[in-house]
Amino acid sequence: MWFKRSFVVPQSATLITDPSPAPLSGDVSFTPSCHGLLDLLLAVCDGRSDQGRDHPVAVVLALVAAATVAGLKGYTAISGWVADVPAEILDGLYLRVEARPAGRPSRSTLWRVCTDTDGDVLDAVIAEWTTAQRTSTGEQAPTSTDTVTQVRLDGKTVRGAVNADGEQLHLLSALAGSPGPDPAALVIAQAPTDGAKTREPETARALLETLDLRGVTITADALHTVKATAELIHRQGGHFVLPVKENRPALFEALDALPWATTVIGYESTEAGHGRSTRRTIRVLPAPAGLPFPHVNQVWLIERYVTGSDGKQSAAAQLGVTSHPADAAGPAEIAAFNRGQWSIESLHFIRDTCYREDHSRVRTRSGPRVLASLRNLAINALRLAGRTDITEATRWANRNMTRPFTILGLTG
16 A cells, blocks of 8 residues: 555544445445544544544544535535534434534634644545545555656745744645546645755655655655655665755756757657647657766656747756666656646645745644645545546545545445
């Protein structure tokens, strides 16, 4: 599986053994895994004992997760949505965690739980649930003999989340899916970088250590073209396809000096859309001796030419390295991995446009991270349900109060 760590579901959890009710016409069906989301959320704590509390953390987070699937964005909007949740669904959540139904949690309760929740455990729960659901749909997690999976790394600053020291929350995400542009790719891990983008490589290595990298190719931006990261990926049985820029001067100069002008184009593609035509080419060479970077088997140059409707053309070039030998990944495959990195930019775009993340003023303690994690969960759940048009799928989920709970496997 992608995620190495597994949770022991608390004994108080009631496992989901019955499939979800038959969906309404036009809806998707969902078959939960043996340990559903609510069961896994029992492992999440907000620092206080559940004993004597009216609203268990697992139930509150399940309600906030469902509201997020429906497109709700802040505590006030979420509490208003929770007020309309059908009583049978609400009571069922409490009973399944062996708690007495206690009505609807207030806005202050939602706020208190979200701002005190352990973000590390919540992100791990989301990863565990995502991996389990992907496996239950028949898409086995990669092993050394499976088809290669691409994991994209990239960070995003939650611009509205500013702490008392004036620092903004910066989160590094890992997005896994098929090589190349993949609208169905899933977030499998997330970690904060202590407010500094420059800490991304260190955070990435800690995150990668929690993943099973056998049969996996890691891509990232040039900030992550670091020897220690390459060593870790190799040690864990994975591969990398990484760009090289001037921030690695010795490596960049070594690649830039290669005879690219006389190297034949190994693969090219052309596409048209949005009023422009884009032509991409890639040239690949064996790694030269003495390259100041470990485990490199091939080096590459990708050039992109964009022609607008007015006939004007722009050009860009990118150098890079990969640990894949030539018999495992040729020019077309390397080009696909390179383009596939942009799928994680699409994830960030969705969080900004559909969920208005950068406009959120949620800033207290773990609140910004928890809501960002639940947005990842919502996107994963919709994609697992076969919806890649996230903005429209969110509107669709919002039109029926049962849909978000069915999508998350919370009904049954």
